[in-house]
Amino acid sequence: MLLSLELFALLVLANGAPVVMARLFRDCGNWPVDAGQLWTDGRPLLGPSKTWRGIVSGTLCCLLFAAWVGLGWVFGAVFGALSLLGDLISSFIKRRMGMRSSARALWLDQLPEAGLPMLMAWLWLSLPLWEVVAITLLFALSNMLFSPLLYRLGVRAQPH
Numbered sequence: 001m002l003l004s005l006e007l008f009a010l011l012v013l014a015n016g017a018p019v020v021m022a023r024l025f026r027d028c029g030n031w032p033v034d035a036g037q038l039w040t041d042g043r044p045l046l047g048p049s050k051t052w053r054g055i056v057s058g059t060l061c062c063l064l065f066a067a068w069v070g071l072g073w074v075f076g077a078v079f080g081a082l083s084l085l086g087d088l089i090s091s092f093i094k095r096r097m098g099m100r101s102s103a104r105a106l107w108l109d110q111l112p113e114a115g116l117p118m119l120m121a122w123l124w125l126s127l128p129l130w131e132v133v134a135i136t137l138l139f140a141l142s143n144m145l146f147s148p149l150l151y152r153l154g155v156r157a158q159p160h
Contacts, residue, residue: 004135006069007121010062010076011114011139014083017061018054029053033088039095046091047101058084075124079117086112110140 022030031052034045059080066076089112094105114136122132 003125003127004131006066006071007118007135008139010065010079011083011117011135013061013065014058014080014117015087015113015143017057018051018084021053021057022051025053029056041096043095043098044101045095046088047095049101050088050091055081055084075121078120082117082120083113086114086116089116106144107140110143111136114139 029052032046032048033050033052033055034047036048037045039045059077062080062083063073063076066079067073090105090108091101093108094103095101097105099105118132118136121127122129
C-alpha cells in the first residue's frame with residue numbers, strides 16, 4: 001500500500017512540478033522543448049507549454065522524492081522523465097489532431113504520462129499488473145477531477 005502511494009505521489013510530482021514552476025518563475029527558463037519548430041503538417045511540433053523548465057523540474061522532483069522514500073534517485077529520474085515523455089507524446093498527438101496547445105483531451109492527457117512510468121515501475125519493481133493499472137487509472141481520474149478545481153482556485157492556468 002505504501003509503495004502504491006509513493007508511486008501515485010511520483011506521478012503527481014512529475015506532472016505538478018512544471019505547473020508550480022511556471023507559476024513561480026513565469027518566463028524564466030521558459031524555453032520550448034520543440035524550439036518553436038513546425039511539423040510537416042504546418043502545426044507546432046509540441047507547442048509552447050512544453051518547456052525545458054518543466055522537463056527538468058518534474059524529473060528533479062521525482063528524483064529527490066524517490067531517493068527520499070528509498071526507491072533510489074535513478075528510479076526517480078527515469079520515472080519522472082518517462083512521465084514527462086508521455087506528456088510530450090500526448091502533446092504531439094494533439095497537435096496532429098489539430099488541437100491547440102493546452103487543449104483538453106480526456107484520457108489522452110492522462111494515460112501516456114501515467115502509463116509510461118508505471119510500465120517502467122512494473123518491470124523495475126515487479127509489481128502486480130492490477131496494481132499498475134489501478135494506480136494509472138486513479139491518477140487519470142483524479143487529474144480529471146482536480147485539475148478543473150485547481151483552475152477555478154487560480155492554481156492552474158488551464159482547466160486540465
